[in-house]
Amino acid sequence: MLSRSCLGLALTALTTAAIAATTVDDATLTAPDAADWPGYGRDYSEQRMSPLDQIDATNVRGLGVAWYLDLPEDRSLTGTPLVVDGVLYFNGSYNVVRAVDAKSGKLLWEYDPNVTEVSGDRLRMMWDWNRGIAYWKGHVYNATIDGRLIAIDAKTGKAVWTVQTFDPKEALIVTGAPKVFRDKVIIGNGGTEWGPARGFVTAYDAATGEQAWKFYTVPGNPADGFENNAMKMAAKTWTGEWWKHGGGGTVWHGITYDPEFNQVYLGTGNGSPWNPKIRSPQGGDNLFLCSIVALDADTGEYKWHYQTTPGEAWDYNSNMDIVLADLDVPAPDGGAPRTAKVILHAPKNGFFYIINRANGKLLSAEKFAKVDWATHVDMKTGKPVERAGARYEDGEEIVWPSPFGAHNWHAMSYNPDTGLAYFAAIEMPGLFTDKHVDVQAWESPYFQFDPAIAFGADYVPDDAGTGALRAWDPLYQELKWEVPLPGVWNPGTLTTAGNLVFQGRADGTFWAYRADNGEVLWHTDLGLGVSAPPITYAVDGTQYIALLVGWGGAGAATPGFVGAQHGWAYRAHQRRLVAFALGGDTALPSQPPPLHPQPLLVEDFTVDNALADRGAELYTGVCMMCHGAGAGAAGYAPDLRASPVMLSLDALREVVIGGNRRDQGMPNFPEYGDEELVAIQHYVRRQANTPAPCKACQAAR
Numbered sequence: 001m002l003s004r005s006c007l008g009l010a011l012t013a014l015t016t017a018a019i020a021a022t023t024v025d026d027a028t029l030t031a032p033d034a035a036d037w038p039g040y041g042r043d044y045s046e047q048r049m050s051p052l053d054q055i056d057a058t059n060v061r062g063l064g065v066a067w068y069l070d071l072p073e074d075r076s077l078t079g080t081p082l083v084v085d086g087v088l089y090f091n092g093s094y095n096v097v098r099a100v101d102a103k104s105g106k107l108l109w110e111y112d113p114n115v116t117e118v119s120g121d122r123l124r125m126m127w128d129w130n131r132g133i134a135y136w137k138g139h140v141y142n143a144t145i146d147g148r149l150i151a152i153d154a155k156t157g158k159a160v161w162t163v164q165t166f167d168p169k170e171a172l173i174v175t176g177a178p179k180v181f182r183d184k185v186i187i188g189n190g191g192t193e194w195g196p197a198r199g200f201v202t203a204y205d206a207a208t209g210e211q212a213w214k215f216y217t218v219p220g221n222p223a224d225g226f227e228n229n230a231m232k233m234a235a236k237t238w239t240g241e242w243w244k245h246g247g248g249g250t251v252w253h254g255i256t257y258d259p260e261f262n263q264v265y266l267g268t269g270n271g272s273p274w275n276p277k278i279r280s281p282q283g284g285d286n287l288f289l290c291s292i293v294a295l296d297a298d299t300g301e302y303k304w305h306y307q308t309t310p311g312e313a314w315d316y317n318s319n320m321d322i323v324l325a326d327l328d329v330p331a332p333d334g335g336a337p338r339t340a341k342v343i344l345h346a347p348k349n350g351f352f353y354i355i356n357r358a359n360g361k362l363l364s365a366e367k368f369a370k371v372d373w374a375t376h377v378d379m380k381t382g383k384p385v386e387r388a389g390a391r392y393e394d395g396e397e398i399v400w401p402s403p404f405g406a407h408n409w410h411a412m413s414y415n416p417d418t419g420l421a422y423f424a425a426i427e428m429p430g431l432f433t434d435k436h437v438d439v440q441a442w443e444s445p446y447f448q449f450d451p452a453i454a455f456g457a458d459y460v461p462d463d464a465g466t467g468a469l470r471a472w473d474p475l476y477q478e479l480k481w482e483v484p485l486p487g488v489w490n491p492g493t494l495t496t497a498g499n500l501v502f503q504g505r506a507d508g509t510f511w512a513y514r515a516d517n518g519e520v521l522w523h524t525d526l527g528l529g530v531s532a533p534p535i536t537y538a539v540d541g542t543q544y545i546a547l548l549v550g551w552g553g554a555g556a557a558t559p560g561f562v563g564a565q566h567g568w569a570y571r572a573h574q575r576r577l578v579a580f581a582l583g584g585d586t587a588l589p590s591q592p593p594p595l596h597p598q599p600l601l602v603e604d605f606t607v608d609n610a611l612a613d614r615g616a617e618l619y620t621g622v623c624m625m626c627h628g629a630g631a632g633a634a635g636y637a638p639d640l641r642a643s644p645v646m647l648s649l650d651a652l653r654e655v656v657i658g659g660n661r662r663d664q665g666m667p668n669f670p671e672y673g674d675e676e677l678v679a680i681q682h683y684v685r686r687q688a689n690t691p692a693p694c695k696a697c698q699a700a701r
């Protein structure tokens with residue numbers, strides 16, 4: 001078990017009587033009290049726009065730390081806290097939920113669903129993080145890695161009901177926030193790279209946990225019959241025997257409820273497997289992969305869809321935020337503007353989409369980053385025009401963007417006052433290759449990572465990828481301003497009526513900009529990479545800005561050197577929840593400087609290249625996800641090139657086969673023997689003797 005003794009001590013001194021069972025319902029999530037942040041994107045629109053303006057562009061320089069809460073047992077922190085009536089609720093690593101007094105930061109209760117104990121082989125899928133929780137009528141909803149949806153009493157921190165949302169035997173996980181609307185709570189899941197996965201969402205009664213409806217996002221085997229007409233229609237866009245691999249389309253992040261149309265929008269995932277030559281060998285759009293699908297919120301019935309990446313081949317899922325906005329479209333004759341009710345969506349594929357909420361019609365789509373898989377979106381067909389070669393037809397191709405996308409799940413905010421959307425863009429290509437894949441004989445993995453394509457695990461561009469905060473005008477589809485950001489894994493944004501945008505950075509700093517023109521107004525050093533978006537709220541007349549500080553998420557693990565450049569080595573820096581206010585004068589204890597573990601120099605180890613090649617296969621199949629591509633760890637797990645454990649076969653057996661670090665998040669592999677361990681040893685030693693693959697990563701060392 002993870003020990004959380006420090007927090008346990010603090011708990012005993014506190015009572016939980018202070019928490020009111022506030023009603024957060026349809027009315028509150030449509031138009032919340034200005035002081036609160038009751039939903040993931042604050043309200044149903046998912047705009048992350050707060051009407052609070054005590055902190056504004058003229059005084060933001062006076063921000064200081066009001067309080068902080070150390071989280072010594074936490075690792076990845078990606079969650080959006082919620083604030084209801086002066087209580088801040090948040091989820092930390094391993095789905096631990098806590099309530100704190102939003103004015104003082106005092107811990108009120110803690111709920112630990114013990115996910116490392118119940119996860120079994122799912123532990124291999126990493127993901128110690130989750131992006132958020134939901135609140136509704138006195139309950140906090142927590143969706144755990146292993147697929148439980150737990151309603152917690154907001155007053156006491158005790159579980160009220162629990163449901164299992166998928167069959168635990170399936171290689172699925174949950175990393176996203178549940179959403180609530182009209183007395184229902186909805187959740188999807190993810191994991192298309194680890195086993196056959198057929199995407200679906202389930203809505204439950206928020207009071208009892210009873211299932212209300214379920215919607216699959218891709219068709220199953222036609223021989224079994226279709227659940228509904230939407231699946232029958234979708235099946236016409238698939239070829240081969242996709243159902244054997246699940247097909248994909250998991251809904252692991254973007255879900256938005258639209259009260260004006262009583263619709264739920266699902267952002268759907270990539271294919272399972274990614275490689276369409278296997279998934280749907282004679283082509284086809286493969287509905288509803290990489291789409292926005294609108295459902296009737298009461299029945300879960302299909303209403304319309306728009307597909308951003310037909311027949312996807314690059315992990316360009318459409319799971320990113322689905323933001324609702326009213327755009328004032330100028331009349332061509334200079335008359336009164338017309339209000340368009342639209343969706344704003346900036347998915348991985350690099351196009352910014354404006355979609356009509358009434359019927360799913362595409363209104364416009366333009367590139368917001370370097371994109372070369374498609375030249376443009378044809379407005380007549382609504383489909384992208386792909387370039388030759390982009391589908392690695394010849395087995396290998398460098399394509400922009402990489403599978404990390406031109407924008408990932410990091411929250412996008414939208415400010416109706418400035419008319420701008422703010423998000424972290426990524427500029428990085430991927431090397432896609434399936435030369436090593438036997439397309440005819442490929443079989444789905446089971447709790448092993450295999451998307452039926454290699455995406456350049458050891459390929460790192462010389463600049464290690466770059467990023468930027470982009471302020472995008474959706475009406476004119478143009479960039480209004482941008483600020484360069486360090487690396488590629490930068491977090492989500494917050495915007496306020498004070499003409500402000502707030503965003504943390506991968507380098508551990510936290511910034512405020514003027515929302516209309518991007519002028520830098522304030523920044524501070526938090527000493528650890530930020531991966532979570534900030535929120536704002538007010539208690540007793542004081543406005544606070546709060547965020548979780550804890551480098552995490554897939555970009556802090558898998559891309560190896562791309563993430564390692566920041567120096568957030570495994571467990572070297574304190575995780576925290578930090579709240580700022582004007583005049584705040586609490587001193588934040590300093591963090592150790594960035595740490596770059598150096599490979600151990602071992603003179604008496606002779607690398608056998610054949611063994612190392614075999615080790616590379618094993619490493620990429622399982623270890624890479626956490627210990628980093630190319631054996632350069634990005635901070636989620638120890639750098640194995642620097643680990644003495646890697647040099648002792650006895651120690652390795654205990655850790656990798658025996659599982660003596662399971663309670664610390666290191667899964668075990670009982671199917672392995674010495675042969676596998678020795679092969680991985682040779683691979684890691686070879687990597688230890690090889691300089692980091694890109695100029696930018698070498699400079700960081």
Ligand code: HEC
Nearest residue numbers: 123124126622623626637638643644645646661664665666
């Ligand atoms: C799900 C993520 C994950 C995967 C997959 C994973 N590890 Fe780990 N590993 C960890 C974490 C986290 C730790 C640190 C545990 C601790 O704090 O003691 C760790 C620790 C280790 C250690 C001990 C390092 C040290 O110096 O203490 C070794 C060796 C190791 N892992 C090898 C492997 C190998 C080999 C594989 C692939 C077969 C692998 N791991 C797969 C997460 C992972």
